[in-house]
Amino acid sequence: MSIEIKISLNDGLYLKEPQDSKLGRKIINHSILMIDECGFETFTFKKLALRINSTEASIYRYFENKHLLLLFLVNWYWQWVSYLITVNTRNDNDPKVKLKIIIQSFVSASLDNPGVEYVNESKLHNIVLSEGMKAYHTKDVDNENSRGFFKSYKDLARSVSDVISEINPDFEYPFTLATNLFEMSNNHIYFARHLPKLTDITVRENKEDGFEKMVNYFADKLLA
Amino acid sequence: MSIEIKISLNDGLYLKEPQDSKLGRKIINHSILMIDECGFETFTFKKLALRINSTEASIYRYFENKHLLLLFLVNWYWQWVSYLITVNTRNDNDPKVKLKIIIQSFVSASLDNPGVEYVNESKLHNIVLSEGMKAYHTKDVDNENSRGFFKSYKDLARSVSDVISEINPDFEYPFTLATNLFEMSNNHIYFARHLPKLTDITVRENKEDGFEKMVNYFADKLLA
DNA sequence: TTAAAATGATAGTATTACTATTATAATATA
DNA sequence: TATATTATAATAGTAATACTATCATTTTAA
Numbered sequence: 001m002s003i004e005i006k007i008s009l010n011d012g013l014y015l016k017e018p019q020d021s022k023l024g025r026k027i028i029n030h031s032i033l034m035i036d037e038c039g040f041e042t043f044t045f046k047k048l049a050l051r052i053n054s055t056e057a058s059i060y061r062y063f064e065n066k067h068l069l070l071l072f073l074v075n076w077y078w079q080w081v082s083y084l085i086t087v088n089t090r091n092d093n094d095p096k097v098k099l100k101i102i103i104q105s106f107v108s109a110s111l112d113n114p115g116v117e118y119v120n121e122s123k124l125h126n127i128v129l130s131e132g133m134k135a136y137h138t139k140d141v142d143n144e145n146s147r148g149f150f151k152s153y154k155d156l157a158r159s160v161s162d163v164i165s166e167i168n169p170d171f172e173y174p175f176t177l178a179t180n181l182f183e184m185s186n187n188h189i190y191f192a193r194h195l196p197k198l199t200d201i202t203v204r205e206n207k208e209d210g211f212e213k214m215v216n217y218f219a220d221k222l223l224a
Numbered sequence: 225m226s227i228e229i230k231i232s233l234n235d236g237l238y239l240k241e242p243q244d245s246k247l248g249r250k251i252i253n254h255s256i257l258m259i260d261e262c263g264f265e266t267f268t269f270k271k272l273a274l275r276i277n278s279t280e281a282s283i284y285r286y287f288e289n290k291h292l293l294l295l296f297l298v299n300w301y302w303q304w305v306s307y308l309i310t311v312n313t314r315n316d317n318d319p320k321v322k323l324k325i326i327i328q329s330f331v332s333a334s335l336d337n338p339g340v341e342y343v344n345e346s347k348l349h350n351i352v353l354s355e356g357m358k359a360y361h362t363k364d365v366d367n368e369n370s371r372g373f374f375k376s377y378k379d380l381a382r383s384v385s386d387v388i389s390e391i392n393p394d395f396e397y398p399f400t401l402a403t404n405l406f407e408m409s410n411n412h413i414y415f416a417r418h419l420p421k422l423t424d425i426t427v428r429e430n431k432e433d434g435f436e437k438m439v440n441y442f443a444d445k446l447l448a
Numbered sequence: 449t450t451a452a453a454a455t456g457a458t459a460g461t462a463t464t465a466c467t468a469t470t471a472t473a474a475t476a477t478a
Numbered sequence: 479t480a481t482a483t484t485a486t487a488a489t490a491g492t493a494a495t496a497c498t499a500t501c502a503t504t505t506t507a508a
Contacts (some may be wrong), residue, residue: 016454023455039363044495056497058455065496133357139263141418154421173424173438176412180442183411184404191403194365197378200397214397218404221446240485247486268464282486284466 005116007079010148013072018062025118026052027062028076031069036123040070040131067138070127071149074135077128078152080121082159084109095166102160103215106185108208129190133183156182168223177222185215229340231303234372237296242286249342250276251286252300255293260347264294264355291362294351295373298359301352302376304345306383308333319390326384327439330409332432353414357407380406392447401446409439 006019018024030052035043045059045066063069084105089098110125136150144150160178164171171177189211191199201210230243242248254276259267269283269290287293308329313322334349360374368374384402388395395401413435415423425434 021454042363045497046495055456055458057457057499060497061454130361133361136419137354137357137414139266145419150419154419157422173441175422176408176424176438179411179415179422180404180408183407184400187403187407188400190361195360195369195374195378198381198399198403200400214400217397218446221448222442224445245485269466270464277487279487279489280466281468281488285485289465 005083007076007083007116009072009075009079010151012147013068013075013149014063015060016062018072019118023052023054023058024062026054027059027069028073029118029120032073032120032124032127035070035073035131036120036126040066040127040134067135070131071135071144073124074128074132075149075152076119077121077124077132078156080119081105081109082152082156085156085159095163098163099160099167099219100216102163103181103185103219104212106182107189107211107215111208129186132186164223171223177219181215181219184218185211188214229307231300231307231340233296233299233303234375236371237292237299237373238287239284240286242296243342247276247278247282248286250278251283251293252297253342253344256297256344256348256351259294259297259355260344260350264290264351264358291359294355295359295368297348298352298356299373299376300343301345301348301356302380304339304343305329305333306376306380309380309383319387322387323384323391323443324440326387327405327409327443328436330406331413331435331439335432353410356410388447395447401443405439405443408442409435412438 011017016024018027027048031043031048034048034051043066045056045063049056049059063072085102088101088105092098092101110122115121136144136153138144157175157178160181161174164174164177188199188201192201192203192211196202201214235241240248242252251272255267255272258272258275267290269280269287273280273283287296309326312325312329316322316325334346339345360368360377362368381399381402384405385398388398388401412423412425416425416427416435420426425438
């Protein structure tokens, strides 16, 4: 039931396109599983190599280091969300409906969408929640930004801000709201799971329902 | 012109209270400067030891590892902001005014407040912007949370949410808004500096003015 | 079928993140 | 003032990490 999209990313992110070979796809697949299981800090290329019966050296032929692998994964996620938004809002012209669909994508894209064989979107979403911000909180941001390593996020922000401006052309902070809705969705899912005192949503509630309702409330109120 | 406060933190964060000795204060002082200069990832106890003419072993007597040092610094910041909010809102009963002061503290507490000799609050704020979220995005969050390592942040969120509920008792998401205002302030200062396409504020503008105005706009609109 | 490309196997290096031991200096107490 | 206590320095050592290099072998493509 997999869809036939191939997400193509800035080729500075990798040394060799991992989506085009068996080993490359195995690297993507299992790095997602391992980072989700054990966290980014304890994840190493050596452990990954062991797990997929390959070698450190082979993995290094695809990715310069684990930070760039994370950047690759996170960019993949950003683009995948963008893609879903495009597809799912294609038939709707009402920007308010579009924004609802966008928010739904932020909160639960990974749950109700078929995916690519070698990517577990739900676990990738977990990685984005837990480790995503590390991709752009590094001393090398400016250099990496100039090389286009955050383009997918900026594109996503741009397309959401367009919808926001459609809803309310006078709203002065469309980009801020766009990124805030994304980061807020992620943060509060994470908080609900690990630091519940920092949020108002409990994980008990009908799963993603509470988050979606909350983020929609914020968006609606701000754009009223 | 230093004020006579000593911020006391959860004693699980350190092996030996660094604020009580010369070497300990030097560790705090210079770790802030070094992390601000070179980023958290490249920062090591060895480099710090070299810089302060001490040894790795001595630093390890104060902090278990660099992650706990970061946690210490970030907690210090959270408590310091809490303290400033308490002091600066003491004479105001209007919760709307209080929230304005809170937001001002989030955005520019480090600029217009005298501090503690061994803490450069402005650089510490930079660290919080760039590395702060790493303090609670770790595989060990749940354990660390149970040991009270995020209490300062939760206390801060709590006190802000109280003000929010004072302004609008019917507002359903006081904690969410409290943390969001804090994280939003930090994120968008960082974005303006490094990823300007993700925000609407430019750093050119009269410094913190633009940020404060924006965050206040969000808060006002949501609580209206 | 043969050349080229991809992968595996193995080895090696510098740095990191520690721990341990002993010596020396500073401070507190009797 | 002598002495005990504690803090710090000096030094050494270990396991793991983050790589790089080389060469052999397998797979694929011309």
